Amino acid sequence: xxxxxxxxxxxxxxxxxxxxxxxxxxxxxxxxxxxxxxxxxxxxxxxxxxxxxxxxxxxxxxxxxxxxxxxxxxxxxxxxxxxxxxxxxxxxxxxxxxxxxxxxxxxxxxxxxxxxxxxxxxxxxxxxxxxxxxxxxxxxxxxxxxxxxxxxxxxxxxxxxxxxxxxxxxxxxxxxxxxxxxxxxxxxxxxxxxxxxxxxxxxxxxxxxxxxxxxxxxxxxxxxxxxxxxxxxxxxxxxxxxxxxxxxxxxxxxxxxxxxxxxxxxxxxxxxxxxxxxxxxxxxxxxxxxxxxxxxxxxxxxxxxxxxxxxxxxxxxxxxxxxxxxxxxxxxxxxxxxxxxxxxxxxxxxxxxxxxxxxxxxxxxxxxxxxxxxxxxxxxxxxxxx
Amino acid sequence: xxxxxxxxxxxxxxxxxxxxxxxxxxxxxxxxxxxxxxxxxxxxxxxxxxxxxxxxxxxxxxxxxxxxxxxxxxxxxxxxxxxxxxxxxxxxxxxxxxxxxxxxxxxxxxxxxxxxxxxxxxxxxxxxxxxxxxxxxxxxxxxxxxxxxxxxxxxxxxxxxxxxxxxxxxxxxxxxxxxxxxxxxxxxxxxxxxxxxxxxxxxxxxxxxxxxxxxxxxxxxxxxxxxxxxxxxxxxxxxxxxxxxxxxxxxxxxxxxxxxxxxxxxxxxxxxxxxxxxxxxxxxxxxxxxxxxxxxxxxxxxxxxxxxxxxxxxxxxxxxxxxxxxxxxxxxxxxxxxxxxxxxxxxxxxxxxxxxxxxxxxxxxxxxxxxx
Numbered sequence: 001x002x003x004x005x006x007x008x009x010x011x012x013x014x015x016x017x018x019x020x021x022x023x024x025x026x027x028x029x030x031x032x033x034x035x036x037x038x039x040x041x042x043x044x045x046x047x048x049x050x051x052x053x054x055x056x057x058x059x060x061x062x063x064x065x066x067x068x069x070x071x072x073x074x075x076x077x078x079x080x081x082x083x084x085x086x087x088x089x090x091x092x093x094x095x096x097x098x099x100x101x102x103x104x105x106x107x108x109x110x111x112x113x114x115x116x117x118x119x120x121x122x123x124x125x126x127x128x129x130x131x132x133x134x135x136x137x138x139x140x141x142x143x144x145x146x147x148x149x150x151x152x153x154x155x156x157x158x159x160x161x162x163x164x165x166x167x168x169x170x171x172x173x174x175x176x177x178x179x180x181x182x183x184x185x186x187x188x189x190x191x192x193x194x195x196x197x198x199x200x201x202x203x204x205x206x207x208x209x210x211x212x213x214x215x216x217x218x219x220x221x222x223x224x225x226x227x228x229x230x231x232x233x234x235x236x237x238x239x240x241x242x243x244x245x246x247x248x249x250x251x252x253x254x255x256x257x258x259x260x261x262x263x264x265x266x267x268x269x270x271x272x273x274x275x276x277x278x279x280x281x282x283x284x285x286x287x288x289x290x291x292x293x294x295x296x297x298x299x300x301x302x303x304x305x306x307x308x309x310x311x312x313x314x315x316x317x318x319x320x321x322x323x324x325x326x327x328x329x330x331x332x333x334x335x336x337x338x339x340x341x342x343x344x345x346x347x348x349x350x351x352x353x354x355x356x357x358x359x360x361x362x363x364x365x366x367x368x369x370x371x372x373x374x375x376x377x378x379x380x381x382x383x384x385x386x
Numbered sequence: 387x388x389x390x391x392x393x394x395x396x397x398x399x400x401x402x403x404x405x406x407x408x409x410x411x412x413x414x415x416x417x418x419x420x421x422x423x424x425x426x427x428x429x430x431x432x433x434x435x436x437x438x439x440x441x442x443x444x445x446x447x448x449x450x451x452x453x454x455x456x457x458x459x460x461x462x463x464x465x466x467x468x469x470x471x472x473x474x475x476x477x478x479x480x481x482x483x484x485x486x487x488x489x490x491x492x493x494x495x496x497x498x499x500x501x502x503x504x505x506x507x508x509x510x511x512x513x514x515x516x517x518x519x520x521x522x523x524x525x526x527x528x529x530x531x532x533x534x535x536x537x538x539x540x541x542x543x544x545x546x547x548x549x550x551x552x553x554x555x556x557x558x559x560x561x562x563x564x565x566x567x568x569x570x571x572x573x574x575x576x577x578x579x580x581x582x583x584x585x586x587x588x589x590x591x592x593x594x595x596x597x598x599x600x601x602x603x604x605x606x607x608x609x610x611x612x613x614x615x616x617x618x619x620x621x622x623x624x625x626x627x628x629x630x631x632x633x634x635x636x637x638x639x640x641x642x643x644x645x646x647x648x649x650x651x652x653x654x655x656x657x658x659x660x661x662x663x664x665x666x667x668x669x670x671x672x673x674x675x676x677x678x679x680x681x682x683x684x685x686x687x688x689x690x691x692x693x694x695x696x697x698x699x700x701x702x703x704x705x706x707x708x709x710x711x712x713x714x715x716x717x718x719x720x721x722x723x724x725x726x727x728x729x730x731x732x733x734x735x736x737x738x739x740x741x742x743x744x745x746x747x748x749x750x751x752x753x754x755x756x757x758x
Binding site for chain 1: 540581588614635659
């Protein structure tokens with residue numbers, strides 16, 4: 001929109017030529033970034049003429065309005081569901097239907113808690129036809145940690161919807177509709193995101209998963225070096241803006257996963273110490289960082305990133321088998337939490353009242369919610385509670 | 387009095403001609419007629435007229451009657467007559483002195499998830515409350531830069547607002563109010579919110595440029611919400627002085643808009659982490675977009691979490707005292723909190739704290755039951 005060329009605006013051609021050649025003003029952005037006086041100097045025109053040019057450029061760039069009623073009706077008539085059901089009834093109900101389409105949802109939590117499992121499960125569900133609750137389309141899975149396993153995808157499909165996946169044909173369809181891209185570095189990731197638009201349209205993709213956004217950024221940006229922190233924040237904000245743009249223009253849900261970090265409560269001498277939470281593949285869960293005395297564990301990537309995502313789900317441990325998913329930030333759902341376990345069919349909600357939920361958990365800033373981690377493998381009940 | 391020609395916004399080629407012909411200050415152009423000037427400079431009469439307008443416009447007698455000067459008495463009358471946008475949260479209305487005021491820019495800043503988008507949506511509904519109930523009966527423009535706007539949520543809030551008003555009308559059995567309800571249904575409410583989705587700062591700047599025209603075509607618009615002003619300006623800028631310049635231009639345009647159309651402009655801002663200085667140690671959350679942005683808005687409200695409850699603090703206002711009130715976000719929208727006695731004390735303690743920096747909230751997180 002903003003890069004729209006001036007020559008397409010219907011201004012006089014000689015003027016446009018002159019501006020482009022001598023003054024390097026060729027797009028609307030170039031016009032709108034300058035102040036009035038500068039434009040007067042550059043174009044050598046009168047005050048009202050310059051005003052006219054600015055207004056023409058503005059009209060070309062500005063979006064068109066819609067009333068909220070028109071939006072609602074468009075949503076209803078477009079056929080694509082506004083929410084993507086996660087097949088977890090409690091969670092769907094809290095989120096008003098499921099993961100919202102057209103916005104970015106983040107799942108944050110410690111290693112081994114089930115983020116990749118969640119993503120794999122959502123991939124399966126997205127390929128199912130709309131009649132049985134899926135999105136009826138392809139899935140783009142951007143994997144930065146090499147955690148995606150096709151075997152697990154097939155296993156979840158088999159156990160979750162046995163009636164649908166009863167023949168080899170169904171499995172073939174499923175696996176040929178999930179496109180996995182491995183992007184082990186930040187540059188790879190950024191390049192992939194920039195070229196995503198064509199792919200999404202061509203392959204009729206209905207779900208984009210980025211697992212995880214934190215790992216590449218934390219590997220490559222050392223926060224203790226000066227300047228790196230602001231660069232990291234900028235890159236993340238750019239990625240967020242691009243993902244949101246893709247989500248909205250194609251009206252699809254985008255799911256990203258995030259890691260955890262330790263925040264120190266007492267005064268410290270430097271920036272946050274990002275305790276590595278392990279880039280190990282899920283299911284392993286070894287050596288998740290324990291909360292250090294005087295600090296607590298929370299979602300990584302900082303305050304600006306917390307602003308950038310539209311919905312934040314936090315997963316954490318309750319005990320050896322049970323985990324909890326909390327709706328920490330959502331424009332449509334209040335703070336709520338659900339207990340689940342990971343089984344062969346993926347994520348399964350537990351309604352069992354005997355499981356002690358962290359129900360005294362208080363709603364607060366989603367960037368600062370403390371998260372429980374697991375200290376060591378096999379240690380039952382040995383949790384460090386912040 | 388005798389300003390140099392070069393300082394006026396006249397195109398360079400005209401300036402050159404003027405200077406070559408010997409006109410170097412504004413005084414030299416006094417009493418010169420357009421046709422005379424055009425003959426002397428060999429320019430068209432229209433260009434000459436424009437030059438003279440620009441230069442002589444500056445010289446006009448400042449005490450001329452149609453100059454836009456108002457006495458304070460006129461303004462007092464205007465201020466008394468114009469309402470604010472009342473919310474369903476009486477504590478907030480108190481805080482702001484009668485709701486969000488018209489013709490001014492109000493900024494809501496806060497940490498993620500504290501309810502800024504909810505506040506924006508609530509105000510877009512509240513501006514439409516019919517005058518029979520004490521509202522403005524206007525329309526709203528909602529500019530979304532973040533993608534957090536969800537029509538389903540708006541519907542829920544609209545329904546609750548409508549039911550609330552209907553309840554009042556039925557209880558008071560007021561004919562005007564009951565009649566007004568016919569126009570205050572969920573569909574009507576949704577149809578009076580004009581939504582723009584903006585993807586980057588260029589689109590935002592362009593939109594604010596053409597918004598005056600839109601508002602002229604829709605004279606009932608009384609509220610413009612920009613949610614959020616921070617997001618498009620936080621990642622594309624290497625040159626911070628360019629950013630400051632653009633933001634200032636935007637703020638000026640918003641002020642002009644608010645004033646000429648008697649509308650309230652509400653800006654939603656994010657927070658950023660500022661590393662503590664030596665001796666202070668901790669990181670503080672401060673409103674984003676820098677120090678100079680603080681001057682853009684007339685009224686600033688900070689929304690924050692404290693011990694599991696949401697609070698709004700009035701941080702900058704030309705008319706009201708600094709205070710902090712609790713509020714909550716429910717299914718129905720932004721509402722008052724029914725506060726038990728001990729929390730009330732805590733709220734007054736908070737407003738007594740001085741200094742505007744918020745420490746790391748984790749320190750005061752206590753496990754308390756959520757106020758419902």
